[in-house]
Amino acid sequence: MTVDLSVTIGNLKLANPVMPASGTFGYGQEYAGLIDLNDLGAIVSKAVSPAPRPGNKPPRMVELKGALLNSIGLQNPGIEGFIEKKIPFLRQFKPPVVVNVVGNSIEEYRQVVEALDAIDRVDGFEINLSCPNVQKGLEFGTTVDGVARITRELRSATKKDLWMKLTPTVPNPGDLGKAAEGEGADALVAINTIGGMTIDAESRRPVLGARFGGVSGPAIKAVALKYVWLLYESVKIPIIGVGGIFNGVDAMEFILAGATAIQVGTANFVNPTAMPDVISQMADWLEEHGESTLQPLIGEAHRTQGAALSIKNH
Numbered sequence: 488m489t490v491d492l493s494v495t496i497g498n499l500k501l502a503n504p505v506m507p508a509s510g511t512f513g514y515g516q517e518y519a520g521l522i523d524l525n526d527l528g529a530i531v532s533k534a535v536s537p538a539p540r541p542g543n544k545p546p547r548m549v550e551l552k553g554a555l556l557n558s559i560g561l562q563n564p565g566i567e568g569f570i571e572k573k574i575p576f577l578r579q580f581k582p583p584v585v586v587n588v589v590g591n592s593i594e595e596y597r598q599v600v601e602a603l604d605a606i607d608r609v610d611g612f613e614i615n616l617s618c619p620n621v622q623k624g625l626e627f628g629t630t631v632d633g634v635a636r637i638t639r640e641l642r643s644a645t646k647k648d649l650w651m652k653l654t655p656t657v658p659n660p661g662d663l664g665k666a667a668e669g670e671g672a673d674a675l676v677a678i679n680t681i682g683g684m685t686i687d688a689e690s691r692r693p694v695l696g697a698r699f700g701g702v703s704g705p706a707i708k709a710v711a712l713k714y715v716w717l718l719y720e721s722v723k724i725p726i727i728g729v730g731g732i733f734n735g736v737d738a739m740e741f742i743l744a745g746a747t748a749i750q751v752g753t754a755n756f757v758n759p760t761a762m763p764d765v766i767s768q769m770a771d772w773l774e775e776h777g778e779s780t781l782q783p784l785i786g787e788a789h790r791t792q793g794a795a796l797s798i799k800n801h
């Protein structure tokens with residue numbers, strides 16, 4: 488049996504549901520010698536802000552038990568640098584390119600979206616409303632009004648696909664999701680890293696140069712799954728699940744919770760072929776379970792009654 492992993496997110500047809508989580512894949516060049524970017528469902532860039540950002544002072548990444556803590560601080564080349572240095576490289580690949588956008592104000596987000604709307608190789612925007620490790624901005628991502636306002640503003644700036652990446656720091660993301668959906672977002676992305684820190688007991692100080700950072704990796708998978716689950720109960724637009732996905736079974740858990748597609752982040756640092764591996768493992772999962780397409784499996788855990796029959800491997 489051959490399985491069909493294709494999915495549709497808004498106006499974008501993806502050959503499979505697997506894409507990089509922003510910031511863990513640079514702008515693609517970093518991985519081009521390691522994997523074939525044409526195998527991916529989509530290419531999601533690291534954040535782009537109007538002007539270049541140097542990011543936070545080092546150390547900016549530290550490994551924890553089952554997690555990564557980072558405080559990169561949205562380092563990026565700015566709009567001009569992105570157009571000059573990254574777009575020519577991205578032109579050679581088939582999968583849709585979605586640009587992760589960040590700013591200190593709604594106006595700054597709008598500047599990035601307007602500037603890149605004119606670039607044919609940019610197929611959509613992922614709006615980062617949720618980075619825990621920058622000092623300013625992003626607060627409008629935590630209120631229904633704020634999410635509605637920024638979505639409305641950016642919707643009027645582009646006809647290209649608009650994905651809103653929601654903050655993981657509210658108890659019920661459903662209302663934020665509905666606000667984005669109501670203003671015309673094409674999809675929701677959940678979750679970003681969760682704010683955290685670590686202390687070195689010997690030197691008695693925080694390990695990260697910025698003191699605080701964002702926690703990612705296997706430790707946040709349960710949190711991300713719950714967010715996807717809650718969003719699925721609240722909205723009709725597709726949800727893209729992200730958080731601690733390391734293999735095909737992890738990815739299928741997100742699909743069953745209600746995600747139409749998934750992003751792989753921290754796993755790329757551990758295993759550079761994590762994304763192609765997840766794609767083939769998802770195909771294997773479908774085949775082994777007698778399924779030929781993903782569509783009927785999206786959100787299936789909501790439609791089954793009771794708890795799991797097995798508790799292994801969780």
Ligand SMILES: Cc1cc2nc3c(=O)[nH]c(=O)nc-3n(C[C@H](O)[C@H](O)[C@H](O)COP(=O)(O)O)c2cc1C
Pocket residue numbers: 508509510511533534555557559561587615618652678679680702703704705707729730731732750751752753754
């Ligand atoms: C080093 C690093 C840099 C990141 N940079 C961004 C970014 O620029 N924009 C963004 O929206 N999310 C960024 N993220 C968050 C990831 O896209 C993702 O939401 C998060 O890491 C959870 O997924 P994971 O557990 O698979 O890594 C970054 C994460 C890491 C680890």
